[in-house]
Amino acid sequence: MEWETVIGLEIHAQLATKSKIFSGASTAYGAEPNTQACAVDLGLPGVLPVLNEQAMHLALRFGVAIGAEIAPYSVFSRKNYFYPDLPKGYQISQFELPIVGQGVLDIEVEGETKRIGVTRAHLEEDAGKSLHEDFQGLSGIDLNRAGTPLLEIVSEPDMRSAKEAVAYMKKIHTLVRYLGICDGNMQEGSFRCDANVSVRPKGQAEFGIRAEIKNLNSFRFVEKAINHEVERQIDRIESGLSVVQETRLYDSDLDETRSMRSKEEANDYRYFPDPDLLPVVITEALIEQARGELPELPDAKKLRFKEQYGVDEETAVLLTHSKDMADYYEAVISASGCEAKLCTNWVTGHLAGALNKDGLDITQSPIGHARFAGLLARIADNTISGKIAKQVFEALWNSDQTADEIIDQKGLKQITDSGAIEAIIDEVIANNAGQVEQYLSGKDKVFGFFVGQVMKLTQGKANPGEVNAMLKAKLKR
Amino acid sequence: MHNQTIAELAKGLQAREFSSQELTTAHLARIKQHSALNCFITVTEVEALAQAKIADQLISDGKAGPLTGIPLAHKDIFCTQGIKTSCGSKMLDNFQAPYNATVIERFNQAGAVTLGKLNMDEFAMGSSNETSFFGPVKNPWDHSAVPGGSSGGSACAVAARLAVGATGTDTGGSIRQPAAFCGITGLKPTYGRVSRYGMIAFASSLDQGGPMTRTVEDAALMLQTMAGFDSRDSTSVDKPVPDYSKGLNDSLAGLKIGLPKEFFGDNLNTQMAQVVEDAVAEYTRLGAEVVEVSMPNINLSIPAYYIIAPAECSANLSRFDGVRYGHRCEAPEDLNDLYIRSRGEGFGSEVKRRILIGTYALSTGYYDAYYLQAQKIRRLISDDFKKVLSEVDVVMGPVTPTPAFGLGEKSGDPIEMYLSDMYTIAVNLAGLPALSIPAGFVDQKPVGLQIIGNYFEEARLLNVAHRYQQETDWHQQAPAGIE
Known part of the structure; x- marks a missing residue:
């Protein structure tokens, strides 16, 4: 039955x-x-x-x-x-x-x-x-x-x-x-x-x-x-x-x-x-x-988030299941001036993950929306790379400093000076003749090695896109 | 001194003819002297003298009001901070209230002196004061008769000049009936006029506190202090309190009195009827007009009341469970044993009877037939009064079908006892104000006249009753042995 x-x-x-x-x-x-x-x-x-x-x-x-x-x-x-x-x-x-x-x-x-x-x-x-x-x-x-x-x-x-x-x-x-x-x-x-x-x-x-x-x-x-x-x-x-x-x-x-x-x-x-x-x-x-005093209700907010920020159903649920989360998210967007996608990824990714790990809800977040927005703004304007950003996030989580203060203090600013990057690339090519040979003979995998070397020497501060493009040009087969 | 009224004593105090301490001491002595009447459950001698001392200071500072220094006593249903508040029950024999009822607070603020707490039927359930755990009160006019109830201690204390005035509460006649039996003045105000906060509930939709005094003038003075909105009582009404003394002497010319024919049926003996007729005749001499009116549903008052009041009391008395305060049985075996024995030992038989009736009436399957039906009757009775009071100014009638009956005469027959409230109960169901004033004697015992007015027209009632007391001296009679 x-x-x-x-x-x-x-x-x-x-x-x-x-x-x-x-x-x-x-x-x-x-x-x-x-x-x-x-x-x-x-x-x-x-x-x-x-x-x-x-x-x-x-x-x-x-x-x-x-x-x-x-x-x-x-x-x-x-x-x-x-x-x-x-x-x-x-x-x-x-x-x-x-x-x-x-x-x-x-x-x-x-x-x-x-x-x-x-x-x-x-x-x-x-x-x-x-x-x-x-x-x-x-x-x-x-x-x-x-x-x-x-x-x-x-x-x-x-x-x-x-x-x-x-x-x-x-x-x-x-x-x-x-x-x-x-x-x-x-x-x-x-x-x-x-x-x-x-x-x-x-x-x-x-x-x-x-x-x-x-x-x-x-x-x-x-x-x-x-x-x-x-x-x-x-x-x-x-x-x-x-x-x-x-x-x-x-x-x-x-x-x-x-x-x-x-x-x-x-x-x-x-x-x-x-x-x-x-x-x-x-x-x-x-x-x-009472009707006039009602806030935007969860369903309406979810719908609006999908339309306004282009998020999918699952993400919209995650962002609107609590009003505090939704408010935080929108405050970050507005304070950072970044596009929604970047904010969505960081709020539902790193931030949500870190909160979850420590059993905190958004109202207990060690990083307030303003400091979080400061971080995202520096990613958006290429001051730091995504990888460095994770390092800055850690520091934000454990201190009261702003992203800019952390970036300054730790010298994490991305190297955007192509001359400086070029010099480092030349140095790497000169010091690794064997790998250059391998690459030129068709071993594509070796390319990653050069990228790694450059990033190591710049302590991760070089713009990875730029490094890629310049390396490609220098090692033209 | 003790034969003077509140109004007279206030003048004497102001003129420093005597002090409040002297007045209080004299009354405390009288309470001792007449302890056989059993009016008091608790005499608060120390506190009373302390209050009197403060009152004397207020008087000499020129800060006295009309009740400052006047020795009053309160029905033991009103919570008094730090003083035993028993409600006439073994259940609360050990209970000292940690707070003051609003009414008590108001008297304290007015500088009145509290002589003690007055005997009453247990939880105000009774018409003879015989259900009190502290023993019956005697009628000062005839020690073999009951003083009435449930405010029997209050009525007796005022009639015997042990207190100048007293508080009472009236759920089905508990102010008016003992006032009539003891030959004093008793006013039950409109439901909502006097705060019920701190007044231990019997039937919440019917209970109302009021003054019991020797004269209407005094009743006006006490009501002035008792009446008024209290935010701690949701059923108290936020309506301005008029000056109750102001219009006492207004003319009664053209006053329209309604006499409900249902009040003058076979239940009322001819002598009792004669007293009411004589009083009404006095009113016609004062210029009033009398019309016969009819309230066809009023004979349903007792059955309706004995569903509604017990239903409410069955819930109101559930808090007396032996857990937090009050009587607790010795060595309870478990929770059920604690409940059963604490309540079984703490409550007397009349209280138990009403709890059982009320519990039954509210039970699934019976609620509609009893409680709802009774509420419908209540509405009909209110409508009867509304109709009549749109045609006349006041309704008059007897307070009781007989004068005070003998101690033990009706205590074995609850129905017989309930019937003694047949003229007073309808007023509570309708929530109207009504008072009882002495209007004559039958079998050497005092008999009352009941005057019922429209909602919040206490001032009119007092005026009507006061004018009668200006023409008659029934209210000035004192029981033998009360010199």
């Missing part, structure tokens, strides 16, 4: 607000436990939530970016369940009336474009963290994260493979960072997802029974967890068992999912509108304003 996989994702993006969604406490990551939890976050008796308007604006920005319906009137609800890191015994979320309604997003997988539906996106508060180690059989509670604003982005079950799911998640990841609404830091839990996975015989219209895999915080885990889960479900069905509707956890060490709770054990969350909060009202004017 041929099986088809059906996947829907619930992505939790932490909104980049300074303070929490319903209190004034800071959202900064990594503070000492419970130092960023105020009376409201602790759920003390008598405290009340007040919506951080910035969270609403960020959610709205996401909504207009995916062309979604924006609810003119959305409502916060209480999602009731007991857990020690949930101080109030309920989570404030949105249920029946979310702020962002239906929208769409296009993904590209193996050269094909596919449209994925976004069902909704709603605002909610994060819970705290339970720490089960270091407390001699007790659990510790850290409420620093409690009340952190989240945007939960729920997709339609439109994805048909783990690859598509990853492409969709990456697409959202790129988008939220472009929009400046989420820092996308997956290690710190700022961007994570739950995957709803089911299988069905190919051609069948009804969905199979799904399992929900919780809390996946890397693209790699999403792919592995889904693939493992699909295999597990197919195995069960093929051996005559049925899939159980349940929540599962992915164990990245063992690369497997295991059951957390079944449908029967699932909480009845008893959602109801939170009487402490007023409905969120979004006017047409506010939507227009």
Whole structure:
């Protein structure tokens, strides 16, 4: 039997607000436990939530970016369940009336474009963290994260493979960072997802029974967890068992999912509108304003890069997957005045390679766009050769000097004086009579030897094109 | 001194006839003397005298306001920094609030003195003060009767002259009903008029704090300090606060009073009805016009209320889980045991009953039939009031179907107890302001008149009630033994 996989994702993006969604406490990551939890976050008796308007604006920005319906009137609800890191015994979320309604997003997988539906996106508060180690059989509670604003982005079950799911998640990841609404830091839990996975015989219209895999915080885990889960479900069905509707956890060490709770054990969350909060009202004017403030979005930028800079699809993706990278690239072009091709080669080649090697992203690049542009300008005007440029790049990476300072200091300037080059060529010819003979008798390979000798004597500073041409003329057969 | 009102005492303080410290000391002595009434959960003697000393300084510096140096007491539902805030429950018997409620902050800024924290039904759930973990409060007019609830300690303390004024909260009548039972004045403001920040939530969409005093004039003074927008409470309304004392004596000529025929049905005994009729007659002498009105949905108030209030409370009380503060059971075996025993031991039976009702009403499969249905009824009741209040200025009626009932008389029958709030609950569902003023006696026990006004028309209500107190002396009666 041929099986088809059906996947829907619930992505939790932490909104980049300074303070929490319903209190004034800071959202900064990594503070000492419970130092960023105020009376409201602790759920003390008598405290009340007040919506951080910035969270609403960020959610709205996401909504207009995916062309979604924006609810003119959305409502916060209480999602009731007991857990020690949930101080109030309920989570404030949105249920029946979310702020962002239906929208769409296009993904590209193996050269094909596919449209994925976004069902909704709603605002909610994060819970705290339970720490089960270091407390001699007790659990510790850290409420620093409690009340952190989240945007939960729920997709339609439109994805048909783990690859598509990853492409969709990456697409959202790129988008939220472009929009400046989420820092996308997956290690710190700022961007994570739950995957709803089911299988069905190919051609069948009804969905199979799904399992929900919780809390996946890397693209790699999403792919592995889904693939493992699909295999597990197919195995069960093929051996005559049925899939159980349940929540599962992915164990990245063992690369497997295991059951957390079944449908029967699932909480009845008893959602109801939170009487402490007023409905969120979004006017047409506010939507227009949010639309007007949208930056150029990733797809549009990619298209523009292809047209404006003549780069291919793969390179365009590389240059636009983060807004910082795209901005860097364009800043280099504009500051260096060089043609795009040279900039593209150097940004996606040497620079990207070096960043990758050191595990840095473009914002952490030791070479700022201005110094990098300085290097490219000297290549373009033939002050240095491509080979010398690599040496200058190394020096730029390890110092704060400009390319010009490095070139000057190390005397790397290309020798463009043909008289000087000619003298060196003559010297090489005179000192290597045997090789000259070989070359003249038809051994073409020996030509490279002469080039090498000249470059050695000029310490690489001679223009290779010029050396070639002059050598050819001198050794005319 | 203790028989004087806030307005009178403020004059005496200004004229240096006595100091706030003397006034406070006298009240602290009275609290001790009448401790059998069980009004107070906590008496803050040291803090009160310190506040009085500061108040005296303010007075001599000429910086005193109308409440400076006046000894008040607060329902133990308002968080008070560093002072036990129990909400009448074992659950919070060990809880010292680390912050002040907005209402408390405002009284502190006004220079008022806090004598202590007042007894109440547990988490404000009750109509008799019998659900308090700290034992029932007695009615000062009849020690075998209840003072009403849930602000029973507040009503009793004011009636017995243990505090000049007190705060209360009203979710379904918890200010007005005890005010009526104890023969004092109690005002429940419009929902959103007084900040709920720091007022421990029972039913968030219904709860509202308000003043409990001996006179309407005093209620106006206290409300002046309590009312106003608070950015920490999203449901507080950003609307200017009028001068509540200014129009107290305005003429009532042409005032249109609506009497809902549904308020005068079989449930109201003839003596109670007579008190209301006599009061209304007094108003006609003052130039008011009386019309009969109808609010056909008002008899659905109790069923709607007993879905909405428990539903909200079931979530509001989830934070009391033994994890961060409050009662925690001894040696829990695991997380579930911690929850079950902490909450099982910490809450009393009425609170548990309402949590169970609310949890049930919100459960999958029942939500539409109960919670949504109740919300629809709530809308209908609001619409009834809107219609009537577009035709009349105020609505009048009884506060309670009977005078104060006996201690233990209804505590075994929750439904019977719930029915005692039949005239007050609709006002909370609609979010309207309403007050209760003493209007007579039945069986030697005080009886109240309820006056309901339109949204944010507290000033009008106070004016209407004040004029009545200028013509009558029901509010000046004191219980026997309270000399």
